Amino acid sequence: MNILRFKKLFIFSLTTIVISTSSPFIPHYSLGQEMIFPANFSEEYFEKLDPNSLENIYRNEKLNFEIRYPEEWTYFVDEHQYTNYITFSSRPLSDPKMSPRIADGEAKVEVYVLKNESLKDISTWVEEFIENDPFKPEVKNSWNLVVEREKAILHKLNTAGMDYYVAYVPYNDKVLLFIGPTVNNKYALNFLQMLKSFNA
Secondary structure: OOHHHHHHHHHHHHHHHHHHHOOOOOOOOOOOOOOOOOOOOOHHHHHHOOHHHOOEEEEEOOOOEEEEEOOOOEEEEEEOOOOEEEEEEOOOOOOOOOOOOOOOOOOEEEEEEEEOOOOOOHHHHHHHHHHOOOOOOEEEEEEEEEEOOEEEEEEEEEEOOEEEEEEEEEEOOEEEEEEEEEOOOOOHHHHHHHHHHOEO
């Protein structure tokens, strides 16, 4: 499927999710060439990651959390009625809300702040979230992680022929959705470090 057509179709389908679930989700997919995500990735590997090599720190004063990100990356914050999200990019984006993709070899990591007002456990929340996704992504792998002393979930998903990473981190009455690069992107390891760096 053409990536631009896929993007337009997904944005159209988003309207249905917003109305029916109040949990909108607008992923932007990035394409890359190299694969450095560890083939033997495990919960133990994640625990040993050191995120402090990421020099920049994004601070969200409103929700009181921090995320580290790589030097020379940029970020963009979007807040509106349905979704708050932060886009971290390995190169500047002229219009991060509308760009269907970025250059090969580059990457975006997006963090969506979604509601969990009924305080469902993260496993239940994730299961319902995927069920409501109009594209019905295939869960190809799943790991239980600990992020900021809370149980979190990392998935490798496949949608429209693309494998990519998504992490779900509970935070008070919300869930932070970390959308990673495609699995063959050279910044996949940075995505893990950014996830590990989440600090409330």
